Amino acid sequence: MEKRELFNFTETSDACIKCGKCIPVCTIHNVNADEVTSPRGFIDLLGAYQRGQLELDYNAKAIFESCFLCTNCTDVCPKALPTDMVIEQVRADLADKYGIAWFKRVFFYLLRHRTTMDILFKLGYVFQTCGFKIKDQINSMEPRFSLPIIKKDRLLPSMGKTSFLNSYPENIPHGGKRRVAIFIGCLANYNYTEIGKGLLEILEALNIDAFIPKKQLCCGAPAYFTGDFATVDHNAKKNIVYFESFIDEVEAIIIPEATCSAMIKIDYEHFFHDQPEWLERAKKLKSKIFMATEWLEQKTELGALLASKGRSDLSVTYHDPCHARKMQGVYKEPRALVGQNYTITEMSDPNACCGFGGVTMQTENFHFAQAAGKPKAAMIAKTGAQVVTAECSACRMQINNSMNEAKLDVVFKNPIELIAEALKQ
Structure with missing residues (x-):
């Protein structure tokens, strides 16, 4: 992938008026009260970095990787400065300079290759009791050991026997004159499979036909927030081309996952800011991307039912x-x-x-x-x-x-x- 054009960090830094309204709502500052781990601190450092006054050393890496990207700061900022977006951009520079940890690279490889992911999750389901203590009451499990991506004594989602995408046919008629596509998201596809099942039951009750696009890839959000722009570029373009092939045949693409919906509907535009053709193609899809409850409440009679x-x-x-x-x-x-x-x-x-x-x-x-x-x-x-x-x-x-x-x-x-x-x- 070619070197990307990053946002103008200095422009954002110069626009910050240092009012401090962002600090009380900042998630990381509330648990690590340091000026550098505050939105205005992040912005100042990014401006200094673009002016050549700050080296991206390991200290800076730790600072920029400490942001939760919760967008609380942009929500209260009187100038609506895109702190989350500029941090997402600088993480790509960090990934270029320091690389990405091996376990993340493995994970992001799987996000590109659905078939390989399917095989590994199937094996994981079969052998999960060897490495995990299952807690069925909350659909979760605890690791029996620690690895970089798996911390002992923490709760993780248990694995489904069969993924959502592999559990149903691509077209599910419900006798209706309306038709929507479902983008399911990785966790709902492999772990919390009752979400997809429930969504199909709701569509059936409303007599709305369901189309389950089997070639959908991960939206790319995990890679985007980590700075692996090559994976984002690959997945986003594959998804856009695929969505374009059926978008005129459905009323909407509904997504029961806030992060996936935001990534496709909003962050694809941010990501393609320096690729005009793909930016326009992402924008054209935007009007048909909805969170599931958003579309069901606004566009159907589900409330009355x-x-x-x-x-x-x-x-x-x-x-x-x-x-x-x-x-x-x-x-x-x-x-x-x-x-x-x-x-x-x-x-x-x-x-x-x-x-x-x-x-x-x-x-x-x-x-x-x-x-x-x-x-x-x-x-x-x-x-x-x-x-x-x-x-x-x-x-x-x-x-x-x-x-x-x-x-x-x-x-x-x-x-x-x-x-x-x-x-x-």
Whole structure:
């Protein structure tokens, strides 16, 4: 892949007025209170780097890899400075200079090659009890040993027997005159397979035909947040070409994952800022990309159908994924649908980042993820809810671990799962 043109860091740095509104909401600054690990600190350092006043040494590498990319800062910045975007860009320079850890390179290779991933996950399902203690009550497991990408005593999602994409035919008619495509996301495809099953049940209840594009690749978000732009370039272009082949035959591509939706709908534009042809092609797809609850609430009669069903005794609290509320403005829709059949008890700050933060945060910087997860678990506990829900499997993985560390007996389910269950009442 050719060297990419990075954003103008100095322009962003010069525009920062140092007001400090970003600091109280910054996820990393709240767990590592240092000026350099604050949005205005990141921006200042990036400006110095572009002016040739800062060497990308290991200290700078550690600083730029400590950001959770939660976008809290851009949400409150009076000038809407794209702190997350410039950090994503400089991580590509870091990857070029220092390389990417071997276990990340293996992971990103698998994200490019679906068939190889399918084989490994099938083997993983067969042998997972050898290396993990299964905790069925929350669809998770604990490692019996530690590796760079697997920390002992942490909770990880268990593996499904068969991936979602391999469990169903490509075309599933539901007798309707409408048709949508499903982009499932990697965690929902291999681990939390009940999400896809629930989405198909909802579409069946609405008489909407489902198209499951079997050649879809990972959206590229894990690689993008790590600086592996070659993998992003490969996957994004493959997906765009593939989507173009069927986009006129479906009303929408619905995605039950906030991060995947944000990556395809928003970050593909950011990534292709210096590739005009691909930028335009990404933009043309944008109008048909929706989070699943967003499309179901806005474009169907699902709300009325749910209102005709009984109410559950379960109390639910909703966590707003950073890539849903802040990046896509999606937060009312899942609440409107889930609230038809469940009592929603809001936590004190549903918009607070859960602390997932991407591959690097979940491996080398896992101590930061743990620290950021503690207040979220405490908020959930105070609600007294039996279920926590969010339309993001990355949040699910992180929050499940945080609740496990806090010894909370609370179940996590995607809103799609809760809605599918309500339709059966």
